[in-house]
Amino acid sequence: MRIVGISNKTRYWQHYCFSNPPDGYRYSRMVDLPWHVLGVKNQFLSHTKLFFPLKPADLYHTYNSVVANRRPWVIEVESYLPRYKPMSESHPLYKWGQRRLASDDCKTLLFTSEYTARMNRDKLIAMGVDPAKMTVLYRAVEQYQPGEKDPQRFTILFAGNGFYRKGGTELLKAFQRLGRADAQLWIVSTLEVDWGVFPKAEDIAWVERTIADDPRITLHRGVPHERLLQLMRRAHAFVSTTFSDPFNNTVLEAMGAQLPVISSNVSSIPEIVEHGRNGWLIPVTDRTSDAIADDICAHLRTWMDDDPIYRRMCSESLSIVREKFDLRVRNARLERIYDLALG
Numbered sequence: 153m154r155i156v157g158i159s160n161k162t163r164y165w166q167h168y169c170f171s172n173p174p175d176g177y178r179y180s181r182m183v184d185l186p187w188h189v190l191g192v193k194n195q196f197l198s199h200t201k202l203f204f205p206l207k208p209a210d211l212y213h214t215y216n217s218v219v220a221n222r223r224p225w226v227i228e229v230e231s232y233l234p235r236y237k238p239m240s241e242s243h244p245l246y247k248w249g250q251r252r253l254a255s256d257d258c259k260t261l262l263f264t265s266e267y268t269a270r271m272n273r274d275k276l277i278a279m280g281v282d283p284a285k286m287t288v289l290y291r292a293v294e295q296y297q298p299g300e301k302d303p304q305r306f307t308i309l310f311a312g313n314g315f316y317r318k319g320g321t322e323l324l325k326a327f328q329r330l331g332r333a334d335a336q337l338w339i340v341s342t343l344e345v346d347w348g349v350f351p352k353a354e355d356i357a358w359v360e361r362t363i364a365d366d367p368r369i370t371l372h373r374g375v376p377h378e379r380l381l382q383l384m385r386r387a388h389a390f391v392s393t394t395f396s397d398p399f400n401n402t403v404l405e406a407m408g409a410q411l412p413v414i415s416s417n418v419s420s421i422p423e424i425v426e427h428g429r430n431g432w433l434i435p436v437t438d439r440t441s442d443a444i445a446d447d448i449c450a451h452l453r454t455w456m457d458d459d460p461i462y463r464r465m466c467s468e469s470l471s472i473v474r475e476k477f478d479l480r481v482r483n484a485r486l487e488r489i490y491d492l493a494l495g
Contacts, residue, residue, distance in 0.1 A: 153176065153177070153178050154176060154177050154178070154210045154211070154490070154494065155177070155178050155179075155180050155207075155208055155209050155210050155211075156173065156177050156178070156179050156180070156209065156210065156211050156212070156213050156490065157179075157180055157181075157182040157203060157207065157209030157211070157212045157213070158170050158179050158180070158181055158182065158212075158213050158214070158215075159181075159182060159184065159201050159203075159212070159213075159214045159215060159217055160214070160215040160217075161181055163401070164377050164401075164405075165291050165292070165293065165401055165404075166215065168292065168293070168294055168479070169291065169292050169479065169482065172479055172483070173483070174483040174484070174486045174487035174490065175483070175487060176487065177486075177487070177490055179213075180207055180208075180209060182201075182203040182204075182207055182209060182212065183203065183204045183206045183207060184201050184202055184203050184204065185197075185202070195235060195236050195237060195238070195239065196236045196239060196245050196249075198217075199216055199217045199218065199234065199235040199236060200217060200218050200219075200220055200249070201214055201217045201218070201219050201220065201221075202219075202220040202221065203219070203221050203223075209223070210224075210494060211223070211224050211225060211226070211259075211490060211493055211494055212224070212225035212226070213225065213226050213227075213228065214226075214227050214228065215227075215228050215230070216228070216229060216230055216231070216233075216235045217235070218234055218249045218252045218253065219252065219257070219258070220252070221257075222257055223257060224257060224259050224493050224494065225257060225258060225259065226258075226259050226260040226261070226262055226489060226490075226493060227253070227258065227260075227261055227262065228262045228264065228289065229261055229262065229263050229264065229268055229272065230264050230268060230398045230399055231268065231271070231398045232271060232272060233249075233253060233261070233272055233276065234246060234249030234250065234253065236249060250279040250280070251280075253276065253279070253281050254279060254280035254281045254282075258281075258285065259285065259489075259492070259493035260285050260286075260287060260489050260492075260493060261276070261281070261285055261286045261287070262287060262288075262289040262489070263286065263287070263288045263289070264288075264289070264290065264291060264398075264399050264420070265288065265290070265399055265419075265420030265423050266288055266420070266423055267419050267420040267423065268288075268398065268399070268420065269286060269287075269288050272286075273286060287489075289482065289485060289486070289489075290423075290476050290477050290481075290482065291399070291401065291404065291477060291482070292477055292478060292479040292481070292482040292483075293401075293404045293405055293407070293408040293473060293477050294381075294405075294408055294479075295408045295409075295410075295470065295473060295474070295478075296381065296384070296385050296408060296409045296410070297385070297410075298385055298386075298409065298410050298466075299382065299385030299386045300386060301386055301387070301388060302336070302386075304334065305334055305335060305336045305368075306332070306334060306335045306336070306388050306389070306452075306455070306456050307335075307336050307337075307338060307386065307387045307388045307389075308323075308327065308335065308336070308337045308338070308387070308388065308389050308390075308391055308452065309337075309338045309340070309383060309384060309387035309389065309390050309391070309406070309411070310323055310337070310338070310339045310340065310341065310390075310391055310392060311339075311340040311341065311380055311383075311384075311390075311392070311402045311406075312340075312341055312392055312394070312402060313341055313342045313344045313346065314344055314345075314346040314347070314348075314349075315339075315341045315342075315343045315344060315345075315359070316345055316349045316350075316351045316355075316356075316359075317345075317346055317347065317348045317349040317394060317395055317396055317397075318392050318393075318394040318395075318397070318400075319391070319392055319393030319394055319395065319416065319436070319444070320339070320341065320343075320359070321351065321355060321359055321441060322393055322441050322444040322445045322448060323337070323391050323392075323393070323445075323448060324337075324359060324362050324363070324369075325441065325442065325445035326391075326445040326446070326447075326448035326449040326452065327366075327368075327369070327449075327452075328362070328366075329445065329446070329449045330449050330452055330453065332456065333368075334456070335368065335452070335456065336368045336369070336370070337366075337368060337369045337370070338369075338370050338372065338383060338387060339363065339369065339370070339371045339372065340372045340375050340380055340383060341371070341372075341373070342373055342374065343359065343360070343371075343373075347396075348395055348396040349395050349396070380405075381405065381409065384405065384406050384409035384411060385409050387406075387409075387411060388411070388455070388462075389411055389412050389413070389414070389452070389455055389462075390402075390403065390406035390407075390411045390412070390413045390414070391413070391414045391415075391448060391452075392413075392414075392415055392416075393414065393415055393416040393434050393436055393444055393448060394415065394416055394418065394421070394436075395416065395418065395436055395437075396418065396419070397418065397419055397420075397421065398419060398420065399419070399420050400415070400420075400421055400424070403415055403421065403424055403425060404424055404473070404477060406469075407424070407425075407430065407469040407470070407472060407473050407477075408470075408473050408477075410466050410467070410469055410470045411466065411469060412430055412431045412455065412462065412465035412466055412468075412469055413425045413430060413431035413469065414431055414432050414434065414448055414451050414452070415431065415432075415433055415434070416433060416434050416435070416436040417433040417434065417435055417436070418436060418437070421433065423476075424472075424477075426468070426472060429465070429468045429472070430465050430466075430468035430469040430471075430472055431451075431465055431469070432447075432451045434447045434448065434451075
């Protein structure tokens, strides 16, 4: 049994994937300095791992993090590399990170999407990284049977703390325009303004007032992830027309619960949601909020009024998960990657 040392097991998808290793391997959480616990926000420290020799490991598998140890390792990448911004690319530490990625110790760069691979590929090659070391490896998501749904109301679910960045305002507008007494909206969010989209004070006031005044809308704040998954099982559809996301894992989790999805055609989402198959992808770049809301409203009406289309898209969400985001698919590839890395 070979041991793969990991650096992260905090996100739900990481807990799922790293609790279920490929055949012949065992994952073990390695010991390094816990900068996040110490409140250190320096990106170089957060995304560089120096593992203490307290546990044995044949291979390291990190998430967005460069390994300082002279050991074989693979790195799973969600956005850009090295993840040291706002550090200048001319900084000696940035150059060191580049050399580590190009070194023989770094066996494989596992991009979480084709989009991320395209974003990094040319720059990595220019810094000396062998393109043969680069590949795309999708995350895996758990699959759930649908739960008991409200037979009288079509339940639309939104989930994401970055409410405005993930299209929450546009969904609220669409829900109002839908004007259906047989529809309800569940919002799982802290209504946070995080990054990418910065609404005006009057827009924030409108959102909060609209949620508070409409009895068809339920706001769930501070929901644990297990509770979110149960809400997904009880909902009819998932909507998140995000404006910016490296990889929207909540969309993938909704598909694992057999929900059709309305999302946007940005970053890696077209690799998750297939337009016209298990939902719709709405253009959001350089469009007005009202135009996006009109599109969402039209698609919601289709689901509510055409049951065969709705049921087909539910089924296709599960089919896509099984084709591309199943743990067995991921582990079969990882087993070959790990075997090759260890010779």
